[in-house]
Amino acid sequence: MGGGGERISTAGYVGTDGRHRNISLAEEYPGHRLHLEVGERCPLVLGEATNIGLHERDVVDHLLRNTGDDRNDLFRRQPEAFRRPLVETLGRFPHGDIATQIGGDLVSVTSIISNPSQDPHSYEADAQVQLSLSKADVVIQNGGGYDSFVDSLLKGANNPKVVLLNASTISGYDQKPATGEFNEHLWYDFPTVKKVVSKLVSTFTTEEPSRAGTFAANASRFTEALGQLQATEAALRSSSAGEGVAITEPVPLYMLDAVGLVNKTPGKFSEAIEAGTDVSPVILRQTLALFSDRAVKLLAYNDQTSSPETKRVLAAAQKAGVAVVPVRETLPAGKDYLEWMTDTLASITAALK
Numbered sequence: 198m199g200g201g202g203e204r205i206s207t208a209g210y211v212g213t214d215g216r217h218r219n220i221s222l223a224e225e226y227p228g229h230r231l232h233l234e235v236g237e238r239c240p241l242v243l244g245e246a247t248n249i250g251l252h253e254r255d256v257v258d259h260l261l262r263n264t265g266d267d268r269n270d271l272f273r274r275q276p277e278a279f280r281r282p283l284v285e286t287l288g289r290f291p292h293g294d295i296a297t298q299i300g301g302d303l304v305s306v307t308s309i310i311s312n313p314s315q316d317p318h319s320y321e322a323d324a325q326v327q328l329s330l331s332k333a334d335v336v337i338q339n340g341g342g343y344d345s346f347v348d349s350l351l352k353g354a355n356n357p358k359v360v361l362l363n364a365s366t367i368s369g370y371d372q373k374p375a376t377g378e379f380n381e382h383l384w385y386d387f388p389t390v391k392k393v394v395s396k397l398v399s400t401f402t403t404e405e406p407s408r409a410g411t412f413a414a415n416a417s418r419f420t421e422a423l424g425q426l427q428a429t430e431a432a433l434r435s436s437s438a439g440e441g442v443a444i445t446e447p448v449p450l451y452m453l454d455a456v457g458l459v460n461k462t463p464g465k466f467s468e469a470i471e472a473g474t475d476v477s478p479v480i481l482r483q484t485l486a487l488f489s490d491r492a493v494k495l496l497a498y499n500d501q502t503s504s505p506e507t508k509r510v511l512a513a514a515q516k517a518g519v520a521v522v523p524v525r526e527t528l529p530a531g532k533d534y535l536e537w538m539t540d541t542l543a544s545i546t547a548a549l550k
């Protein structure tokens with residue numbers, strides 16, 4: 198959670214749904230936000246809110262003064278005090294950040310992996326994750342085989358009311374295509390992200406009908422920004438469609454396809470890297486030749502997994518002066534989803550110049 202690191206800002210609000218008050222505190226730390234919501238399960242805080250008779254904004258200030266800066270300490274002392282409307286399947290995972298953007302301080306996103314350099318493909322869930330899932334109102338799963346552990350953990354979590362959103366299902370894509378493999382890296386696919394956003398709006402609205410307007414406004418801001426990114430893709434497509442690119446893994450292919458770029462990497466290379474299996478010398482030679490032959494304009498490089506083969510590919514691109522575009526499975530430190538995608542498209546734009 199938010200422990201450690203310097204707090205940048207704190208914001209809060211007090212709302213009421215006619216039955217009880219909800220007090221929400223949102224804190225921002227370098228690299229991530231922390232949202233806590235205090236609801237009816239906190240008699241101490243409710244007592245303060247109703248008895249002191251302060252203006253709502255003052256209640257928040259009062260709470261902040263009286264709980265000090267260590268929100269984790271408050272959390273330890275009153276474990277039942279916080280409502281957690283949302284659990285993301287993987288910490289610093291794109292869908293979790295998107296949910297935060299749509300829900301604002303009305304949702305609390307719980308991170309399952311907190312280490313940004315963890316490769317989610319090799320992540321193994323533990324009992325703590327099951328506990329989070331048992332308390333969540335909403336769980337977002339990427340699906341497509343990416344985080345199957347969620348299914349089995351939810352079965353044992355005794356949380357019959359949980360709403361499970363599966364991004365792969367929401368995408369509407371065929372997950373068992375006759376040719377090739379389903380690409381589960383859906384955060385590089387803006388049409389799918391838009392569908393996930395509308396699903397989040399309807400889900401959050403069902404949970405908190407009185408805040409429907411907030412969710413809709415947040416979503417329209419977010420969708421407008423996504424539209425700008427799609428306009429950038431379209432502009433790049435009209436200037437650079439047909440240019441060759443290389444990848445180490447299929448991670449960014451939705452975006453590269455949207456830009457009209459042609460993946461020249463031998464399929465056996467990227468499949469082996471993603472699966473963590475050996476690359477044959479012939480396939481490695483063919484891949485390295487893409488750079489010496491200047492057959493590609495850029496290398497999209499996943500720096501969350503590296504092997505001797507990917508390092509050789511990276512070195513070959515650098516030696517040939519081919520631009521390297523970093524791609525990832527989780528958010529880079531200090532960036533939200535839209536900033537990260539904006540940066541990625543800027544790197545592709547620069548590489549294609």
Ligand SMILES: [Zn+2]
Pocket residue numbers: 318382446448526
């Ligand atoms: Zn992946």
